[in-house]
Amino acid sequence: MDKSPFLTEEHKMIRRMVRDFAEKEIRPVAKQLDEEARFSPELTKKMGDIGLFGIRIPQQYGGQEMDTLAYTIAVEELARVDSSQAATIAAHNSLGMGPIMNYGTEEQKQKYLPKLSTGEALWAFGLTEPNAGSDSRGTKTTAKLVDGHWIINGSKIFITNGASTINIGATVQCVTLNDEGKKEFTTILVDANTPGFTRIPMKNKMVWRASDTAELFFDNVKVPASCTLGKQGEGSKIMLNTLDSGRLSIGSMGLGLAQGAFELALKYSKERKQFGKSISEFQVNAFKLADMATKIEAARNLLYKAAWLKSNHKAFAKEAAMAKLYCSEVAREVADEAVQLHGGYGLMKDYEVERFYRDQRLLQIGEGTSEIQRLVISRYILDEYTNRE
Amino acid sequence: MKVLICIGHVPDTTSKIRFTDNASKFDKSDIQFIIGPYEELALTRLLDIKDAGTDLHITAVNVGPVETEATLRKALAMGADEAVRVNAEPLDALFTAKQIAEVYKKGTYDFIVTGKESIDYNGGQVDGMIAEILGIPSIPSASKFEIMGSVAKAEREIDGGKEVVEAAFPFVIAAQKGFAIDPRIPGMRGIMAARKKEILVFEPSEQANITKIIHHYLPEAKSACKKVAADNVEELVRLLHEEAKVI
Ligand SMILES: Cc1cc2nc3c(=O)[nH]c(=O)nc-3n(C[C@H](O)[C@H](O)[C@H](O)COP(=O)(O)OP(=O)(O)OC[C@H]3O[C@@H](n4cnc5c(N)ncnc54)[C@H](O)[C@@H]3O)c2cc1C
Numbered sequence: 001m002d003k004s005p006f007l008t009e010e011h012k013m014i015r016r017m018v019r020d021f022a023e024k025e026i027r028p029v030a031k032q033l034d035e036e037a038r039f040s041p042e043l044t045k046k047m048g049d050i051g052l053f054g055i056r057i058p059q060q061y062g063g064q065e066m067d068t069l070a071y072t073i074a075v076e077e078l079a080r081v082d083s084s085q086a087a088t089i090a091a092h093n094s095l096g097m098g099p100i101m102n103y104g105t106e107e108q109k110q111k112y113l114p115k116l117s118t119g120e121a122l123w124a125f126g127l128t129e130p131n132a133g134s135d136s137r138g139t140k141t142t143a144k145l146v147d148g149h150w151i152i153n154g155s156k157i158f159i160t161n162g163a164s165t166i167n168i169g170a171t172v173q174c175v176t177l178n179d180e181g182k183k184e185f186t187t188i189l190v191d192a193n194t195p196g197f198t199r200i201p202m203k204n205k206m207v208w209r210a211s212d213t214a215e216l217f218f219d220n221v222k223v224p225a226s227c228t229l230g231k232q233g234e235g236s237k238i239m240l241n242t243l244d245s246g247r248l249s250i251g252s253m254g255l256g257l258a259q260g261a262f263e264l265a266l267k268y269s270k271e272r273k274q275f276g277k278s279i280s281e282f283q284v285n286a287f288k289l290a291d292m293a294t295k296i297e298a299a300r301n302l303l304y305k306a307a308w309l310k311s312n313h314k315a316f317a318k319e320a321a322m323a324k325l326y327c328s329e330v331a332r333e334v335a336d337e338a339v340q341l342h343g344g345y346g347l348m349k350d351y352e353v354e355r356f357y358r359d360q361r362l363l364q365i366g367e368g369t370s371e372i373q374r375l376v377i378s379r380y381i382l383d384e385y386t387n388r389e
Numbered sequence: 390m391k392v393l394i395c396i397g398h399v400p401d402t403t404s405k406i407r408f409t410d411n412a413s414k415f416d417k418s419d420i421q422f423i424i425g426p427y428e429e430l431a432l433t434r435l436l437d438i439k440d441a442g443t444d445l446h447i448t449a450v451n452v453g454p455v456e457t458e459a460t461l462r463k464a465l466a467m468g469a470d471e472a473v474r475v476n477a478e479p480l481d482a483l484f485t486a487k488q489i490a491e492v493y494k495k496g497t498y499d500f501i502v503t504g505k506e507s508i509d510y511n512g513g514q515v516d517g518m519i520a521e522i523l524g525i526p527s528i529p530s531a532s533k534f535e536i537m538g539s540v541a542k543a544e545r546e547i548d549g550g551k552e553v554v555e556a557a558f559p560f561v562i563a564a565q566k567g568f569a570i571d572p573r574i575p576g577m578r579g580i581m582a583a584r585k586k587e588i589l590v591f592e593p594s595e596q597a598n599i600t601k602i603i604h605h606y607l608p609e610a611k612s613a614c615k616k617v618a619a620d621n622v623e624e625l626v627r628l629l630h631e632e633a634k635v636i
Contacts, residue, residue, distance in 0.1 A: 002421070009459040013466060013580055020574045051577025064577040074577075 006069060006304040014070050018077035021050050022085075030082040033210035034355050037203070039164050040210065044088060048119010052078075052089050057101055061109055062117035067311040068245075072252045072303060079256025080263075083359035084210035086256060090249035091160035091211075092116070095125030099171050099187065099242050103230035108189065115168070124170040126156035126216050127239055134372050136173070136239060141218060143174035143188055145225060150174070150188055152221040162214025163199040168192050170216060173235050185235030189227045196221040207362040244317045246367045247324035248310065251303045254327030254363045258299065258334040261356040262292045265338035268353075272343075285341060292334045299323075299330045318380040325373035328363035335360040390536070390558075391446045393493055394432055395503040395515065396464045396472075397425030398457040402508065408605045415509075415605065424460055427504025429467075429572040431564035434534055435502065436468045436573055443536055446470050448496065452479045452488045458588055465583035466575035472588040480598030486518030491594045493523060499558045500541065505530045505565040516563035526560040532567030 002012050025046055033040055047053070055071045057063020064070075071093060078086035097116050100108060100123070115121050132138035141154025152174060161167055169191040176186040190197055198217040205213060230238050266289060269280035279285050306319035335357045339346035346353050364370045400406070400420045407416040424432070432449070439445040449464035451457045452475040461472040475488040493501060506513035520527030533544035543562060545552040556562075575583075617625045629636045 009462065010580060010584075013459070013463055013575070014577070017466075017575055017577070017580065024571075024574070049576065050574065051579075051581075055577060059581070064581050066577060066581065070577075 004300065004304050006308040007073075011069055011073055014066070015073050015077055017050065018052070018074045019080070021047075022078055022081040026078070026081050026085050030084070030210070031349070031352065031355070033084065034082075035209075035349065037205070037209040039084075039088075039201075039212040041164065041166050043085065044122070044166065045119045047078075047085065047089060048117075053092060053119050054097055054113065054117030055093055057097055057113055057117055061101070061113035062115075063097075063113065064117075068248065068307045069304065069311050072248060072307040075249055075252035076256035076259070076303075079253040080260035082210070083253060083257055083356075083362075084208045086253050087160060087208045087211040088122070090246075090253060091125065092122050094246045094249045095242060096123035096161060096171075098245055099125065099229060099238055100189070102241070103187075103234070103238050105226075107226075108229070112169075112189075120166060121168045122161040122164060122166050122212075124159050124162040124167060124214065124216075125242065126159045126162065126170045126172045128156060128158050130155065130157050134369060137185075137236070139173055139175055139185065141172065141174050143176050143186060145176070148225050149222050150225060150227065152188065152190065152218040152223070154218050156216040158202070159214045159216055161212055162216055163201040164212040167199065167212070167214075171229055172216070172218070173239055176232060176235075178233055184233040185239070186232045187229040187235045187238050188223060189229050190218075190221060190223055194221050194223060207359050243367055244320050245310070247320040247373075248303070248307055248316075250363055250367050251299075251306070251320070251323035251327040254324075254329075254331035254360070255296070255299050255303050257331045257356055257360050257363070258292070258296050258327070261331075261335045261338040261353060261360075262289075262296060264351075264353045264356070265289065265292065265334075265341045268345075268351075269341045279341065288337050288341060292337055295330045295334060299327045302326055318377060321368075321373045321376040321380075324368065325370055325377065328360070329370065331360040331363050390444060391448065391496065391498045392435060393448050393450055393489070393496065393498045393501045394428065394435060394464075394469065395489055395501070396428050396432070396449045396451045396461060397504060397507045397509075398422050398451055398453050398460040399425045399507055399509045402426075406607065408607075412605045413602055422457075422460055424463055425504045425507055426572070427506065427508075427564050427566075427568070428502075430566070430569045431502045431504060432464060432467055432469060433569035433571070433573040434564065437569060438534075438536055439468070445536075448473060448498070450475070450489060450492050452477055452485045452593070454478055461588055462583055463575065465586045465588075466579040467573050468575070468579060469586075471586055473591060474588055475591050475593050477593035481600035482512045482514035483518055483600075484598055486515050486522060487595070488593055489515070489519050490522040492591065493519070495591075501559070501561045503561065503563045505563045513563075516561050520561040523559075523561075526556050528554055528556060528560060528562040530565045531562050532565055534562060534564070534568055 051064045054063030055066050059065045075086050075090045100112050116123050127136055143150040143152045172188050172190050174186055174188055176184055178184050196219040200215045202213045269285055270278050272279045303323040306316050306323040309316035338353050339357045342353050345351050401423050404420050409416045435447050447469045449461055449469040449472040451461050465472055473492055479485045503516040517527050528543050530545055531543040532546050535542045540555050540557055543554050
């Protein structure tokens, strides 16, 4: 995996660093956190200590100033061991800190980014609502400007990192009215302790059980107009650009999960003996392993290329959608075959592969479903065709 | 205080070992190189000492071609302050020891730390040779290390017990298991900081080598273990007699 032409020595060093960390600190506790559906601020702090918060944020704001590929590899290596921890890091970096870095005023950056780079505080990104999932333009949460303050009313659902004890706020997509009274979207930064803002953890998830998912409620929440992120009316653009980058995160999670499930399957199938041999010696199983490895290799190349395009400031949105789609579907296929190779044991919680099988399922849904990715990709390619004519 | 730590550039312990040129050369293609595990522990201990408040400037040194800079970069990411690479293929232990002694003489180091042996050729000679060349004491295979003002204290495992030694600076000490508990994992911040640290490149003092590798042999593959049912004593005896030929 380190033979990829896109990787530098530094990227390889980051992979080893995160892998060592994940094996030592995450693998031993992942099963229990999953079973108890417990978000761990302690483990989160440890991830902060090795620099997994603010990976792409410039040093002057307390970040690590690494490129997109470095970030991609870090998330991949976390997901290779545990999707919940990867989700915490991916959501915080790309959805939490990303928009503040890209659209925040100097004052907003100074106020939030250093604190959010430590591992002691998380920031969430609230787009999805009960009636606005794939169709984010269906947003109902409103913000009205009254005497230099936004008054926010509404709710958000499925918001990663939104309700834990270390969450300090969220970027919220709201419907606002422009000067002519027309509907537009505006993103607003809301501190967790603002009166009227309630954050409730969502219980009983099948996936990412040790990651914090929240419902957010806004009841006449009043914040100064200076909390607007970007300009009033720029909300759609900010959200869509953020999701372009977010797709690389989900792609990394898919790739890492597939790699992790594959390794579990490889090990198990060499150890498990039936009919007097390792089950990996039956061709049908060896071929399964071959297919898994091939898909992972293709997924990795696609994802690294998309990340490389972003690192090098080239257009990457189409490739990011392709990588998100493909990596998440490879994660499903590989996790499925990995369970098959484990036989009945793969269905028992004592075997890690059971968790991988559940965790992959979100990847084809979050940050744009597979159907929406296909929609995005098809628009790009049809557009390109039209422009050629 | 200034310390020179020798960082070995060795194949990852899980590497598949292959040879080329009639088995006279180690095939480096496809090999992931790492810091020697003993040196990693040694560096970790030095960093712990530094973190506990001792003013310690750590220089990592490697004798090797340009590709070993990735390994030195990792030492810098872990927390070494600077690095020196002596630009030469390390031909044998004496050659390596001479180069390191030269680096030592060019600086104002208070002591030298090495691993007890490299995990590729397992020579275990460099530390003693450096000490001999420089005419300073050598503490081989130390499992604990402390700096106490103007002296250093080390513990060594010996047959049936422990030896505690005290040494005045300068000296050469070789680390083995126990020197630090777990190797330090460099963080993103360390990796970022390493970008700004310098790797100085020195040319070697002389190129004579006195060792020539003629052939490498791989150890014979271990045969799979056989399980015999607990009540089948006859089969066990037969296997021990006919296959293992030990009875
Ligand atoms: C654990 C978890 C964490 C999450 N974290 C966050 C977060 O941090 N922030 C955030 O804002 N959101 C978050 N989400 C929400 C996630 O992004 C949404 O669930 C996702 O966008 C899909 O929306 P939905 O669930 O409303 O499904 P719907 O949009 O209702 O989709 C239902 C089905 O209809 C299909 N469909 C919808 N529209 C079309 C169309 N035009 N063409 C074809 N098919 C279509 C979809 O593909 C899907 O199969 C999270 C979700 C989960 C489960």
